Amino acid sequence: MRDILEQVEFMSKWYTDKIAINYREEEMTYGELDLYSNKLATLIQDSDKPIVLYGHMSPFMIVGMIASMKAGIGYVPIDISIPLERIEHIIEKVEPAFIFNTTGNLLNNIQINQITIEACKEAQINLEDLNRINNLDTVYTIFTSGSTGLPKGVQISYESLMDFTNWMLQLNKLGDNSMWLNQAPFSFDLSVMAIYPCLMTGGTLQLVDKKMIEKPKQLYELLNSKDIESWVSTPSFLEMCLLLPGFNQDQHTKLKQFFFCGEVLSHKTAQKLINQFKDSIIYNTYGPTEATVAVTSIQITQEILDKFNPLPIGTVRPNSQLKLADNEELVIIGKSISQGYLKDEEKHNKVFKNIDGQVNYFTGDKAEFRDGYWFIHGRIDFQIKINGYRMELEEIEMVLEQLPEVKQVVISPIKKGEKVQYLHATAILTNQEIDNENDMILHLKQELKIHLPEYMIPRKFSFVNNLPLTANGKLDRNKVLERLKP
Numbered sequence: 001m002r003d004i005l006e007q008v009e010f011m012s013k014w015y016t017d018k019i020a021i022n023y024r025e026e027e028m029t030y031g032e033l034d035l036y037s038n039k040l041a042t043l044i045q046d047s048d049k050p051i052v053l054y055g056h057m058s059p060f061m062i063v064g065m066i067a068s069m070k071a072g073i074g075y076v077p078i079d080i081s082i083p084l085e086r087i088e089h090i091i092e093k094v095e096p097a098f099i100f101n102t103t104g105n106l107l108n109n110i111q112i113n114q115i116t117i118e119a120c121k122e123a124q125i126n127l128e129d130l131n132r133i134n135n136l137d138t139v140y141t142i143f144t145s146g147s148t149g150l151p152k153g154v155q156i157s158y159e160s161l162m163d164f165t166n167w168m169l170q171l172n173k174l175g176d177n178s179m180w181l182n183q184a185p186f187s188f189d190l191s192v193m194a195i196y197p198c199l200m201t202g203g204t205l206q207l208v209d210k211k212m213i214e215k216p217k218q219l220y221e222l223l224n225s226k227d228i229e230s231w232v233s234t235p236s237f238l239e240m241c242l243l244l245p246g247f248n249q250d251q252h253t254k255l256k257q258f259f260f261c262g263e264v265l266s267h268k269t270a271q272k273l274i275n276q277f278k279d280s281i282i283y284n285t286y287g288p289t290e291a292t293v294a295v296t297s298i299q300i301t302q303e304i305l306d307k308f309n310p311l312p313i314g315t316v317r318p319n320s321q322l323k324l325a326d327n328e329e330l331v332i333i334g335k336s337i338s339q340g341y342l343k344d345e346e347k348h349n350k351v352f353k354n355i356d357g358q359v360n361y362f363t364g365d366k367a368e369f370r371d372g373y374w375f376i377h378g379r380i381d382f383q384i385k386i387n388g389y390r391m392e393l394e395e396i397e398m399v400l401e402q403l404p405e406v407k408q409v410v411i412s413p414i415k416k417g418e419k420v421q422y423l424h425a426t427a428i429l430t431n432q433e434i435d436n437e438n439d440m441i442l443h444l445k446q447e448l449k450i451h452l453p454e455y456m457i458p459r460k461f462s463f464v465n466n467l468p469l470t471a472n473g474k475l476d477r478n479k480v481l482e483r484l485k486p
């Protein structure tokens with residue numbers, strides 16, 4: 001088992017002048033990462049409370065992570081996309097002694113000592129009484145954005161993080177010293193999938209920010225100017241990139257490995273990716289924040305694509321086990337499981353349950369095991385009822401997305417009060433220039449009727465050029481629904 005902190009420190013000695021992190025024009029070497037994290041650790045070492053890391057893609061956010069491990073206190077990343085009210089709520093729960101503010105603008109009305117990048121750079125190193133992180137300590141607390149429920153502070157131990165990173169190092173087929181792309185903001189644990197495997201293997205972490213995601217031209221330029229080799233993103237982010245011209249192996253000769261997590265990797269998207277990057281290694285991984293980023297994986301090959309639609313999420317990683325509850329809900333047991341929600345006993349007790357001396361985490365995902373693999377069939381709580389019929393919206397989406405005419409679709413339940421009145425399909429068509437919208441709607445409804453009962457056919461359809469994403473780069477179902485409101 002390779003220790004994260006020791007490994008990063010080793011790389012700092014070995015590759016002192018090599019770029020560890022690159023974000024736009026900012027570059028930080030391994031030597032600088034070590035130096036600044038020693039300085040910040042000096043400033044915070046007397047505290048026994050976690051440190052909040054506030055910012056977006058600054059390399060200093062990662063300085064904060066390493067410093068917190070050196071000082072043995074754990075960190076809480078907060079992205080700038082999080083509204084002030086939420087930040088206040090998080091700070092109230094966490095009660096940090098410090099905020100490492102990497103934005104250059106102090107957070108107003110917050111009575112916590114804010115350390116700036118300048119103060120970090122100016123600090124004198126004195127690390128005599130360091131109490132470094134150990135296995136049972138909470139290394140980070142990540143507040144989920146709540147796309148699958150209300151936000152909760154998920155506490156992850158150093159031991160769980162090590163268990164995860166060491167598994168990632170086994171999956172990583174590129175060895176040491178490669179360039180990793182990270183799309184996810186640090187307050188989304190998908191970023192963990194890129195940060196530590198990259199820094200533990202002496203790689204360079206290439207950060208993508210949210211402006212680049214909003215402006216595909218910037219993203220295009222970034223992808224063309226860097227020799228990215230390993231890729232970590234949500235499938236939604238990949239779908240955006242697949243629209244960019246020249247996103248293929250001929251142009252990106254070094255890009256050889258893809259990791260996806262956080263939402264469904266559709267068969268269509270994976271097939272397109274494999275067509276454009278024939279020799280690459282593509283992983284679909286699955287996991288909630290509560291199980292330290294990801295607990296299953298599968299390499300998506302043409303053989304898997306030919307055999308399965310929808311795609312499986314694969315097999316479970318070592319030291320974790322999966323099982324099904326009576327209602328087909330997926331339950332996770334083992335080292336990956338979070339220490340629980342920070343100061344939220346009620347929510348905690350609902351999903352973390354002690355059964356036969358082991359903590360069982362109830363994911364809220366509906367799952368199935370067959371042909372040697374696990375499959376996810378949507379969220380249990382995404383089930384809705386219309387006129388007494390129970391249905392899963394994701395099932396309708398899947399049927400539509402299998403049609404050649406439909407690239408992507410979201411089904412929204414339109415409610416009156418608490419009651420669902422009808423379903424609305426918002427779709428991106430493969431060929432966006434259609435002559436007659438009504439003919440297309442009729443055609444889609446007819447196709448749906450072949451596979452689904454009448455009550456599952458959406459009453460209304462609208463066609464769009466793109467679908468909104470959350471700050472984490474996942475499909476934003478709430479925003480789609482909001483846009484449908486009169």
Ligand SMILES: Nc1ncnc2c1ncn2[C@@H]1O[C@H](COP(=O)(O)OP(=O)(O)OP(=O)(O)O)[C@@H](O)[C@H]1O
Pocket residue numbers: 143144145146147148149188260261262263264265284285286287288289290313363365376378379470472474
């Ligand atoms: N490969 C996958 N296939 C299908 N669904 C996935 C996959 N990976 C993750 N998910 C979904 O994402 C959920 C985990 O999301 P996550 O822990 O990131 O937090 P959240 O509460 O949904 O909020 P947010 O993601 O917005 O922070 C899983 O429970 C599952 O529903």
